[in-house]
Amino acid sequence: MSDWYRDFANSGLGTTITRQLGLPRPAVLRxxxxxxxxxxxxxxxxxxxxxxxxxxxxxxxxxxxxxxxxxxxxxxxxxxxxxxxxxxxxxxxxxxxxxxxxxxxxxxxxxxxxxxxxxxxxxxxxxxxxxxxxxxxxxxxxxxxxxxxxxxxxxxxxxxxxxxxxxxxxxxxxxxxxxxxxxxxxLAAAEVPAGDDPDRPLVGKVAVVTGAARGIGAAIARVMARDGAHVVAVDVPAAGESLAQVANAVGGTAVALDLTAPDAGPRLARQLQARHGGLDVVVHNAGITRDKLLVNMDADRWNAVMAVNLQAQLDVTQALLDADGVLRPGARVVSVSSQSGIAGNRGQTNYAASKAGIIGMVRAWAPEFAARGATINAVAPGFIVTEMTATMPLGTREVGSRINSLQQGGLPVDVAETIAWLAQPGSAGVNGQVVRVCGQSVLGA
Amino acid sequence: MVRTVLSETPALPALFARATLSARGRGGDLPDTRLAREGVVADPAQLAGYARVCRFPLGDTLPVTFPHLLAFPLQVALMADRAFPLALPGLVHVRNRIEAVRSIGVGEALDLEVWAERFARHRGGATVDLRASVSAGGEEVWRGRSTYLARGAQAPEGAPDADVDVEVGVLDRIAAQWQVHDDAGRRYAKVSGDVNPIHLSGLTAKAFGFKRAIAHGMWVKARALAALSGRLPDAVDVDVAFRKPLLLPSTVLLATEQVEGGWDLAVRNASAGTEHLLGTVRARR
Amino acid sequence: MPAQFRKAAIVGGNRIPFARANGAYARAGNQDMLTATLDGLVARFGLQGQTVGEVAAGAVLKHSRDFNLTRESVLGSRLSAATPSYDVQQACGTGLETAVLVANKIALGQIECGIAGGVDTASDAPIAVNEDLRRMLISLGSAKTVQQRLKALSGIRPGQLLPEVPRNVEPRTGLSMGEHAAITAREWEIGREEQDQLALRSHQNLAAAYDRGFFDDLVTPFLGLTRDDNLRPDTSLEKLATLRPVFGAGESATMTAGNSTPLTDGASAVLLASDEWAAAHDLPVLAHLVDAQTAAVDHVHGGEGLLMAPVHAVPVLLARNGLTLQDFDFYEVHEAFASTVLATLRAWENPGYCKERLGLDTPLGPIDRSRLNVHGSSLATGHPFAATGGRIVATLAKTLSEAGPGKRGLISVCAAGGQGVVAVLES
Missing domain, CATH: 3.40.50.720 (NAD(P)-binding Rossmann-like Domain)
Structure with a gap:
């Protein structure tokens, strides 16, 4: 999924041509x-x-x-x-x-x-x-x-x-x-533990990443593991094969679980308690899309998106809060919202609603988390280049990836880095925030 | 009695050819002749091939039916001779008895002696017993008696009645099912040397009045005994009657039943139930 | 030498969904499936790079190139390459036998943890060249001169070029397992409807278990397959009744494709450990493997059914452990054929048989059928021979664990060659 245009614009001939034509010249980001x-x-x-x-x-x-x-x-x-x-x-x-x-x-x-x-x-x-x-x-x-x-x-x-x-x-x-x-x-006032190792800020932390089998979730698992966390990779049973591959690649643990099941939260809490003695980080990344214009949207599409993208996050988080001693002191919850939840998107009333709901959720929960010495935040990715966007029509994809200040799409790792930062012990003063990872997209800005 | 000691094993194809050409005009009584060979050692390659075709485990003793292979060319030589009263082509093996006194080591030098006896009256013709005696170090270790039926032949005056039946008990429990392929005769011929045309192909079998090629009786017997590998004593008497020919190819069923002192056996056609072999296996006392 | 034995703990298991032959896994070999299964287990329990005491596994249908199948699979997996491994083959008993072997070493203190498993593919079964051609090729390989080679080659006949496909038959009897089972079914007068009923329950139980997420932590999807594809959640007695018998003949033929297991591809693995090792690694103990027994019968000349050996093994196991057949909360009787399960149960109930064949003064008696194969068994999952034992051990261990402490389960697996492996698990 290389950015062919960015590569071209940064080549010798491409530099000349794009400069003369006044075309955007996306940079190779550090x-x-x-x-x-x-x-x-x-x-x-x-x-x-x-x-x-x-x-x-x-x-x-x-x-x-x-x-x-x-x-x-x-x-x-x-x-x-x-x-x-x-x-x-x-x-x-x-x-x-x-x-x-x-x-x-x-x-x-x-x-x-x-x-x-x-x-x-x-x-x-x-x-x-x-x-x-x-x-x-x-x-x-x-x-x-x-x-x-x-x-x-x-x-x-x-x-x-x-x-x-x-x-x-x-x-x-x-x-x-x-x-x-x-x-x-x-930022907010908070007790900040001293002495994060800047290169391994998550050492000794147990991090649950939902929807970890592929795409952004897999990137989150990799970055969290790189930063020292033991990753508990969660995804639906049907995604178990790639989930196991991700877990094995990051030295983590695979948990096949349908998060919309009524007992998903308690089950996860029990397993985290028994196997890992609790947890430090939850990344709610699991999400689905079932796009249709509102007038054509059936109840199944609406309900499925709400159940996975919003209700499951509420239920699982509540279950973890309720389970005694499972969420360890200084816990971090990071939810993946979306640019659609901020700017809206045609054909995504259900998805955008669920992702906006997440923003409401983290803001409303922030005081309770602060009281526990914990944080809850959301990350709202903009146009992120994944296997999914690779299948979009060229025009849609190109427009989507250029209408931001960096003139290119982001990568899953960009979202993952932001989440991993929010998960750091040192990020105690970031709570109830929504961090957009969008290259300053014009949408919803 | 004339006893001839042969210096080498006669070649079976030539014997069959000679016996066929000289089939006509035979008659009279059995010759008082014995053919012998001394110091015969089983060929390991032949033994291995035989064990594979009959499904005996290959080991350092001879399968109980194997000495028959050593003696058989001498028996054929006896029958191919003009002095033998019955024409070899068309002779049907109807009963085979083996008395194994002890097991025989693969490397043992064996002395063989064969003769014919007991010209007997049968309702379909006449029977004759081809005998074989195998000795090692002057001690008889194995005896064989193959009863052949010559259809339409006449036994001499005063001949006894043929004795071709073997009594077995109830055999209704299937131990095995065998798919007997159409090359079963050729495969056994290759390892036994018994190249009798009735076993080799449908065409050659037709020439002798069979619808299709038929399996060697001694192969059926050997395979049935091989199915009891590990369950037989070294000293054993095996007596089988060959009933209806086993036409190739066929699916047949082996039935076994443990009885006092040994086993009863039957090999029957899987669909028609036709009996191909009935036999008894008894430990020698 | 340790002073006393300890019971091995069953920590958990993993298997790939079982696939009907020549279907989803048609292009996968034994090693592919076993490696994926081990990797799924590693991911579930965070064993990446760890050295476990040993991995014992096997396959019934195995290519000669897979002579070191388990070791090669371990080398291809995420386990440490320093993990010793070996192959076991006891036909359909392989999976349970490997669990017993690993458990015994744990019990003796020789290892702290180990993985038992099995795999089989009917899709990628080894095909041999015709026996004559094989011998000719061997002599060709050893020929030194051109003349010798030409002589060896001159032995080729067109008929020899036909390959020999392994047939699912008992070598000594020439009868397929289904034909053997049909004989037993006839002897025990097992009816068509009770077989179909058993098959139906197997499908219903398996479907229900999948639906409630029971297999979420027992199964890892493979090659796009997420559930056993032999499972027919919507089958019915009426549908099963329409199937024509495939084994046996005439009026007495009752065994159909619906109440017999199909040829199946798949793999399974079970993680066993000492209690101490499990605790040190914060891993659960679902159940303990209490004891096991293997038996064999003379199915060739002895007048006993090919798949009846477990019937003989269980009373020995019960006697040694001071148990009766009714002392179990769950029974896992491998459903090679519905009729096999029913004949097994009937034999245990039959006073004459129990006296004459098993030497018991009183029969073992009936079992509570509602405790039998409660999460489905081979009729629904399919039966990749060596993988079935591991499936059952992990399934029963989790079943017992869910039911709470002190629950007891019996496993009975029949195997080709007239053998049977049985075991007791306790939570």
Missing amino acids: RYEPGQPLLTGPGLVGAAGEGRLRDVVSGVLAAAGVRVDGGTDDERLSAVVLDATGLTGPAQLAAVHELLAPAVRRLGPSARVLVLAEPPADAPTVAQAAARQALEGLVRSVAKELRNGATANLVLVPSDAEAALASPLRFFLSGRSAYVDGQVLT
Whole structure:
């Protein structure tokens, strides 16, 4: 499933042709590999006003061995981190512009622009709220202007959530967030355990991945296992053959289970308790599509999609919450939503409803999870290139894969990296969030 | 009595040919002649082939029916001779008795002696017994008696009545079913040397009045005994009557029944129930 | 030498769905199926890269190239290559016999865990060249000179080029297993309808077990097949009654394709271990293999039915364990043919037979039929000879485990050659 157009556009002849014709020139994205440095070149850390996060940021970058001196003028920047927590009003936005404009000009391939600010809702004055909100428009626009695989994102850090910043900071700067662009993430105060091994952040964790037999689920299982988790790969009994292959490839355990069965949750809880002494991570990835225009949609299609995509997630999660001691302290639940759930999609009323429902679910459950020291989040993939999209008509596929700021489809591993990040112990301050993995798709933006 | 010791085993095809050419004009009484060979050792290759065709396990002793193969060419030589009163073509093997005194090792040097006796009256003609005695180291270890029926032939004045029947008990339990293929005669001929044309092909069998080729009686007997491998004592008497010819190909059933001192056997056609062989196997006391 | 024995635990099992011959697995060989089955077991219990004490498995129909079938399958699997393995062949008893062998080594403390299994394919059965051609080819291979080779080649006859397909017949009797079973059915006067009834229940029980997810952790799909494709959930007595008898002849012929097992491809494996090993690996103990017994009968000359050996083995096993035939919560009697199961039960109920053949003063008596093959058996799943034992052991172990602690089950498997393997499992 190579991106033929991206490959062409990056070839010698292709570069000339696409440049002359003004065609999109999708970049080869820098994706995470174990042992990879956080950034390839120097970074620049700046502040608008009296920022309070400078020390945290510098600490994280220094620990990752990143030069934060901004390099020399002829050096390409790998990242610009702008601490805008000191914004007092719109006037100071000029400082943001002043700092970003020259820096963006110097950005290298797959570089990162990350703006840190406080949530507008927390602002003590209207002017501050306006200034903070303005950053969203700024970042989303910068993201659209960036080329060559660079991304721009905004992280809102409440005043009591500084400790939660390290893990999101590393994620957004690293190759793990290759296809996460133009997003706004809001952190919450949380107790963050110290000392994640950045290369094996999930060591000792037991992670259930549903729908793990193929596609995005299999990629999630691989990435979680790579990050050190023991993966319990769950899929329907009929998918058992490829499920066993995935489990064996990642050194995990295969569990064939129909999640819509009435006793699926308790069964899973019992097995996790008996075989693994509980679990740390649940990734609700299992999902089906039964597309039809609403007027042609029969009850079976509607009910099947709702049962698998939404009800099973509610029931299984509740069963795990109810089962004493199964969800270990610091548990992480990550649900796979969809761009369709945010933007809607023709022919997918059932699917989009279920995926929007997931967003409602994680937001509503977030406080209860926070109270347990746990988190629940959703990831909403955009156009992800899988075996399924490979069978789409060429036109639909090409349009789907180009209408985003990175001008290409994402890969299953991009979704998996985001989920694995949310599953990290260090991501304790990310709760009730929906992280889009869509390359800043124009749909639902 | 004239006793001739042959220096080598006579070639059976030539004997059959000679016997056929000299079939006419025979008569008179049985010749008082004995043919013998000394120091005969079983050919391991022939033994292996025989064991395979009859389904005996191949081991270091001879199957109980094997000495018959050694003596048979001498018996045919006796019958092919002009002095023998009955024409060889058309003779039907109707009964075969073996008395094995002990088992015979594969490498043992055997002395063979054959003769004919007991010219007897039969309602369909006359019978004659071809005898064989096998000795090792001067001790008789094996005796054979093959009774042949010559249809339409006349036994001499004062001849006894033929004795061709074997009494068996009730045999209604099937031990085995055999698919006997149409090459069964040729396969057995190859390992036994018994190239009597009635066994070789439908065409040659027709020439002698059979609808189809027929299986060798001694093969049927051998295979039935092989089915009892491991259950027979070394010293054993085996007495079988060959009833209706087993036409090739056929599916037949072997019935066995354990009785006091041994086994009773029957081989019958699977569909028609025609009896091909009835026999008794008894431990020698 | 360990001071005392310990009972081996059955941790779980895995099998691929069984496929009717020349169907879903037509292109798969024994090694393919056994490897996939082992890999499914590895995935279920997280055994990747682990060395287990041993893997014992086998096939009834085996190519000569598969002389080391189990070892080669282990080498191709996700188990550690340091796992020792060997082949066993006891006809349809193979699967249960391997479980007994592995359990015995665990009981003796020689190993801590092991995998027992079996596989068979009727689709990829070995076809031999004609015996004469084979011998000719052997002599050709050993010929040294051109003359010798020409002489060897001159022995070829057109008829020899016809291959010899293995026939499902007993070598010593020339009768197929079905014909043998038909003789037994006639002797015991087993009726057509009771056979069809048994077959119907087998299909219904298997279908119900699949529907409630019973096999979710016992079966791993293979080559697109997710359930045993011999299963006919919607069959009925009426449909079964329309089938024509295929074994036996005349009025007394009662055995049809519906109440006999078809030729089947498939594989199964069972994970056994000591309690300590299971606990150390956080693995469940479904049941323990308490004891086992093998028996053989003289089906050639002895007047006993080919598939009646389990009838002889069970009283020995019961006596040794101080049990009666009624002391079981579940019975797994392998359904080679419906008539075999019924003849087995009838023999145990028959005072004359029990006295004369089994030497028992009182018959073993009847069993509660509602406890028999409660999750279906070979009539519904099909019967890939060596794989059936493993299917039954895992199925019964899970059945007992579901029923709760202290439950007891009896396994009875008849095998070609007049043999039978029986075993007691306890949760």
